[in-house]
Amino acid sequence: MAESMKGLHRSHRCAEVVNAAIGSEVTVMGWVQKRRNLGGMIFIDLRDRSGLLQIVFDENDIGTEGYEKAGKLRSEFVIAVTGKLEKRGGAVNDNLATGELEVRAESLRILSESETPPFPIEEHIQTRDELRLKYRYLDLRRPNLQRNLLLRSKVATAIRRFMDAEGFLEIETPILIKSTPEGARDYLVPSRVHPGSFYALPQSPQLLKQLLMCSGYDRYFQIAKCFRDEDLRADRQPEFTQVDMELSFVDMDDVIDVNERLLKYIFKEIGVDVQLPIQRMTWQEAMDRFGSDKPDIRFGMELQDVSEVVKGCGFGVFTGALENGGTVRGINAKGQGHMPRKKIDALVEVAKTYGAKGLAYLAVNEDGTYKSSFAKFFEEEQLKELVKAMDGEPGDLLLFAADKKKVVWDVLGALRLHLAKSLDLLKKDDFRFLWVTEFPLLEWSEEQNRFVAMHHPFTMPMEEDLDKIDSDPGAVRAQAYDIVLNGNEIGGGSIRIHQDDIQSKMFEVLGFTPEQAQKQFGFLLDAFKYGVPPHAGLAYGLDRLIMLMAGEDSIREVMAFPKVKDASCLMMQAPDEVDPKQLEELGLEIEKKEEKEEKEEK
Known part of the structure; x- marks a missing residue:
């Protein structure tokens, strides 16, 4: 009792x-x-x-x-x-x-009193995730999860303290907004009062915070709930939290300065002293050296371009890629020349999952001889030159990919991370920050057969690239910047467009007619007619940031009530069917999958 x-x-x-x-x-x-x-x-x-x-x-x-x-x-x-x-x-x-x-x-x-719980309430228990999430209220009693949520609370409080001292105003933006589908898929909310019309849940407060700059608030921030209807991964959820900010009358250096000091301030919560200034690297350099726009710089194994070295060799895989405008690059797995063939074959399979047709290798034996999949196509001097270009030494394993540049980047970028994990080179308490700058403004979408914005349509091009926007839009760089920690993008931002002519040109390149741009973004474009200051911003993924600070592998470990891979909540059994009367009030009717298939067959 x-x-x-x-x-x-x-x-x-x-x-x-x-x-x-x-x-x-x-x-x-x-x-x-x-x-x-x-x-x-x-x-x-x-x-x-x-x-x-x-x-x-x-x-x-x-x-x-x-x-x-x-x-x-x-x-x-x-x-x-x-x-x-x-x-x-x-x-x-x-x-x-x-x-x-x-x-x-x-x-x-x-x-x-309590019934016997379905699993022990102990630290680091080996229990199926499905069971843990079904009984999340019990799972949350475990000390490691409680430490994570206490850390999250402390960091959020520290962020508010820092931002207040820096003159930022915390302003809430609405959750029910207009759908602007230029990016991930929106979650839609039907309106009872306006039958046939829908709100969208915000993917970010992007347009609203730009409007706040138009309204003269100068420095805004918000710890904001955001929503994206997309496939889940270990570091993604359908609803997530952003630390969002926007500043007026600033350039990129101003935004980076305040954010470096913010990171230094909040990492003191876990006893880490972030050394400033944080290293910067252009997008092009990051891709060339690491095959990734969010490179993990805790270890080496950097990509080396050996296209010039191998162009005259007799190996058709290399020469064929170069003749088709591709590239040949490699990574040096130091001290792994003894790796057995079975493990090398497993690396080939990893490479194939990222688009490679195969993977060439060359092991430098301790006696200076070679074990290779292609050495017979090379002269002795050519092999020596290749090993030298790769900074190869006895005991090293050299791995090569030959294809279009993007495929080679993807393959070797993923392969170096795979090797680093298997060789235990990634220490969770080694925090290595990096700013990546000068992203491409646009990227080509094969699916939509047009250019799309790499970040969003309001990112300012580099001024020296403005003359290329018609002739060579793919070469235009953006005044965009991401903050990367240990191979994870924890935040991203940009200088925004505030000039009418540049914004119109951006919409034109993205395939919008003036009428389409007005229909989708008219409220912002109209506001820009009344005096808009130069402005810029940045947003962090708070869940991902806390995940890294806590040394976890999934953001679910730092969220109170996360969803599973199909975006459902096992504890609340959501999403769920609703009362037919609620659907009737909204003017909605659910079409069963079987009925839809029957109609399509007819």
């Missing part, structure tokens, strides 16, 4: 009793982690969000009735205990903040 806590007031959280005086009376409340009955004495590990505290039930202190009640306690019972704080009489636990202390119980109330 659950008891009331009437008249009781918690004096300390479990781990906070370290601040109380030995011999003082304390009242603590929480969940039973473990019970040990040693005959004559019962020991309980009591848990709350602060940690664990040992409670001792001795019949001489608590009385017969209280002792019998303590004997009924089981895991996850919620209890309140009042007693004296003392030094432990038995073994000290150096792994706990309260390891030298215990409370000798004088009274006990059982506030709530």
